[in-house]
Amino acid sequence: SQQGEEDPQALSIQEGENATMNCSYKTSINNLQWYRQNSGRGLVHLILIRSNEREKHSGRLRVTLDTSKKSSSLLITASRAADTASYFCATENNAGNMLTFGGGTRLMVKP
Amino acid sequence: KAGVTQTPRYLIKTRGQQVTLSCSPISGHRSVSWYQQTPGQGLQFLFEYFSETQRNKGNFPGRFSGRQFSNSRSEMNVSTLELGDSALYLCASSFSGQTTGFVGQYFGPGTRLTVT
Numbered sequence: 001s002q003q004g005e006e007d008p009q010a011l012s013i014q015e016g017e018n019a020t021m022n023c024s025y026k027t028s029i030n031n032l033q034w035y036r037q038n039s040g041r042g043l044v045h046l047i048l049i050r051s052n053e054r055e056k057h058s059g060r061l062r063v064t065l066d067t068s069k070k071s072s073s074l075l076i077t078a079s080r081a082a083d084t085a086s087y088f089c090a091t092e093n094n095a096g097n098m099l100t101f102g103g104g105t106r107l108m109v110k111p
Numbered sequence: 112k113a114g115v116t117q118t119p120r121y122l123i124k125t126r127g128q129q130v131t132l133s134c135s136p137i138s139g140h141r142s143v144s145w146y147q148q149t150p151g152q153g154l155q156f157l158f159e160y161f162s163e164t165q166r167n168k169g170n171f172p173g174r175f176s177g178r179q180f181s182n183s184r185s186e187m188n189v190s191t192l193e194l195g196d197s198a199l200y201l202c203a204s205s206f207s208g209q210t211t212g213f214v215g216q217y218f219g220p221g222t223r224l225t226v227t
Contacts (some may be wrong), residue, residue, distance in 0.1 A: 030191075033215055040199060042115070042150075045215035088154065095206060097142050098167040099216065101154035 005100040006089060012111050021105040023089030024069075029073040030092050032065055033099070034074050038084045046074075046087075081111045113138070115204050115219035123225045129190040132222045136183050136204030142166075142214060143185040145177060148199040157200075160185055189224075197226045 007022045025032070031050045035043040049056045049065045049072070056063045062075040076083055086106050090099040116135045124130050136143050144167075145157040156169040160179035177187040183204075187197055200223075203216035 030171070035218075042201060042218040043203075045208045045217065046140075048215050090154075090208075097144055097159045097161070098156050098169070099144070099146075099203075100156065103153050 006087075006105045008105060009103065010106045010108075012108045012110065013079060015079060015081055017079055017109075019079050019083070019107055019109070021074045021087055021089075021107070023072045023074070023102050023103070025072075025089075025091045025100075026070065027091075027093055029067075032063075032072050033090045033092070034061075034063060034072075035088045035090060035101075037088065037104075039085075043088065076107075079107075079109045081109050083107060084109045115217050116212035117202050117204060117219040117222050119199075119222060120220065121223050121225075124192050124193060124227060126192055126208055126226055128192050129188060130192060130224060131186055131188045132200055132224075134185045134187075134202030134204075134219060136185070136202075137206075137217055140206050140217070142205045143179055143183060144197075144203045144205075145185070145187050146201045146203065147171075148201060148221070149195075149197070154201075157187065192226045194226050197224060199223050 005024050029083045031048050033048045037043045047058045047063050049063050060077045065072045086104045088104045089102045114188045118133045142161045144159040146154050158169040158177050163179045174190045177208045179185045200220050201221045203218045205216045
């Protein structure tokens with residue numbers, strides 16, 4: 001079963017705008033990761049944030065984690081048409097290499 | 112380094128048949144995980160293998176099984192296929208088998224299985 005929910009399920013923005021996606025989860029975690037998937041292909045790992053971290057940056061990506069609220073957000077700044085994809089959050093708990101995914105956010109960036 | 116490869120990429124099978132999917136991890140990666148992706152259930156963890164041993168298992172029936180070879184290549188098998196097994200099956204590999212060293216998984220392109 002899925003760990004939690006992602007919000008919104010779909011997001012449509014113009015190129016250059018920022019995109020924010022939210023993820024909630026249910027159980028305690030070791031880390032939370034964000035992945036991108038283009039058109040039903042394989043997933044690409046974007047960023048990992050550990051449970052003792054609150055914010056992390058990677059290029060145009062900014063991830064926050066609030067373990068008290070069991071939630072995370074992914075911000076993509078200055079979006080590009082090439083950012084059009086589905087974005088998934090995934091949590092890893094103490095069981096090891098077993099990811100539990102959210103339902104995903106479909107992002108469309110219009111040129 | 113070559114990425115994770117999965118074969119075949121597309122497969123059509125008939126209900127009741129069995130199927131074997133193959134995954135070759137990134138060189139040096141010892142952990143291989145399998146996931147099923149469907150429009151209804153999303154991405155769900157099937158199982159993980161590390162050093163030829165199944166270390167984690169998701170909530171799937173016994174018809175779904177897997178194994179890992181000494182070169183870390185992995186196969187998953189689905190017996191007595193059902194229509195609901197139609198899905199994208201994704202394999203992922205990672206370098207570290209330890210939670211503290213986990214840095215993310217590298218996914219293959221997937222095998223799209225259609226059961227008719």
